[in-house]
Amino acid sequence: MGLLLLVTTSFLLTVASSLRDVPRSSCSSKDKVDELHHLNSSGIHFTLHHPRSPCSPAPFPSLSFSAILSHDDARVRSLAARLRNTTLAPSRSSLILHPDAASIPLSSGTSVGVGNYVTRVGLGTPVKSYVMVVDTGSSLSWLQCSPCRVSCHSQVGAVFDPAASATYRSVSCSAPECHGLLSATLNPSSCSVANVCIYQASYGDTSFSVGYLGKDSLSLGSTRALADFVYGCGQDNEGLFGKSAGLIGLARNELSLLSQLGPRLGHSFSYCLPTMVSTGYLSIGSYNPAQFSYTPMVSSSLDDTLYFVRLTGVTVGGKNLPVRASAYTGTPTIIDSGTVITRLPPDVYTALSNAIVAALKRYKRAPAYSILDTCFRGTVKASAVPAVNMVFEGGATLKLAPRNVMINVDDATTTCLAFAPSGRVAIIGNRQQQTFNVVYDVAKSRIGFAAGGCS
Structure with missing residues (x-):
């Protein structure tokens, strides 16, 4: 799953005198404040938490590092299959939302994204707050809704009840948003007997969400x-959604949160992915352009919703690696928060x-550990x-x-x-992005990249 970023959770470490974790045992009163986010002339600003931080509002369950790497590898294989326009084995052959409603075949799980950094959004009327993961590799946003006809995982706070929101509306099967689900999720939409559009979002680690497409009021604080x-x-x-209520998608698709807010705030967002002992941010809207150094987004016919870049070199100790320039160009490169x-x-x-x-x-060599x-x-100091x-x-x-290099x-x-290594697709992952300011100016x-975004 990709900021609150892949439902494959990361294992981000903080450097003290060595590369060992130094998590805090508790949060300060300032950290415990519910920093919902705010809206002003500069855009929308969310606070991001690492899911394993003691300050996270929805901590993820403990996973072994080998399990984390296994889920990470599944995500990469899913991305590679997605770029080849092929399919993986389906996670389940079919799901039934209601015996009289619809039977939905799940496709392979080749849509990717769900993540591990969390923030809060306000939804419905009256407004209620929900902890969500945010992913640059996903388009459709979703959250768990009652009556949870099949299954809802445990989450922080109450499950959203659309019947209790005065502004909730279902989306019909003939609506353009329903027709847009195929490009947003890479899975076809379906239709209930009540003419309500049904979506299915599947992810590379076999996690998935299936439900009804709807519209409601998204709020930021009191604004x-x-x-719609x-x-x-x-x-x-x-799947591996932790205790979050759902997911926010920031990919380049008309159903993503970025695209829906773009006409009002501008088509750009920036973030800093924090360590376990700090907080980061996600901002949608304007930013300080002088702060960053930039690389062009690369157009690709492989997938027009993902963010492609061109890596041209790697240096170690100030020296270029002894490889030909063509070694970088033969593999598509994605920047992915998940x-x-x-x-x-x-x-x-x-x-x-x-x-x-x-x-x-x-230092003495050690045996390989999973994909490492x-x-x-x-x-290693x-x-x-x-x-x-x-x-x-x-x-x-x-x-x-050093914390971005070793683990x-x-x-x-x-x-x-x-x-x-990967010969299928090169990916700039969140381990290397941690603590940098990163802006996606669509x-x-x-x-753009800038150092010192969050510690």
Whole structure:
């Protein structure tokens, strides 16, 4: 699933004297304030929480790191299948929302996205607050709705009741929003016997949501931001959604939250993905353009809803990796808030691995850990990790801190390079984006980076 970003949860670490986790045992009173978000002339501003932070309003259940990496790998395979326009094995052959309503075949799960950073949105009349994950790889937003005809997972707070909202309206099967579901979810819509549009959103880790398409008032604090916000009212929601109420999609599709708010606020959003001991942000609308260095969004016929970029180089200790320029261009590259571990083209990854091994030669090697094969025994000190930069077309550069390069596994008995190879699709994952300001300026077709967005 991709900010509150893939329902495959990440394992983001904070650097103290080493690369070991240092989570807080409790939140300050300031952190505990319900920072719903606000709307002003600069746009909408949400507070983002890491799901494993003690300040998160919807902490995710504990998963082993190997399970996290397994789900991450499933997401990458799903993205690769999506770009090949092929299908994966379906998670379930069919689902029935109601015996008299509709039987819905689930397709493969080739639509991706759901994530692990959480924020709050206000929905309905009267307004009620819901904890949601946010994903740049998903288009359709949805949340769990009563009566939960099949299944609702445990969530923070009450499940949304559309019957209790004076402004809720169902979307008919003939509405353009219903016809737009195929491009938004990569799954066909269906129709109930009451002529209500039925959506199905499936994800690379076999999680899914199925329900009715609706419209309601989206609110930010005391301000109504969008009177006719289109979203899914989930009746069967199963998988790794933690205790969130649902998902917000920010991909480039007309049903995404970005597109629905774009006419009023502008087609851009920015975020900073926090560590477990801090808070980050998501902003939709205007931003300070002088703050960022930019790389063009790359157009791709493979999928016009995802965000493609062009990686042109990687340096270690100030030296370019010894690979040909063509090693970067043969594989499509996506920036994705939902993938945890960055995937590089095989030749680029091998060169990066060799450079890290040479720089950390005083550390003993450890066996591979799941998809991570460049590992060392014990905890690698931050001061020993060489500077790694990722350079993009146009000169935009991610100057990675040690916590963006290495990751601890097995209770810090092993430290691994937080990259993996992939010949199918290259992905700039959220591990490498952590603590950077990242802006997606869809109107100007560019993505920008700036250091120091959140600690």
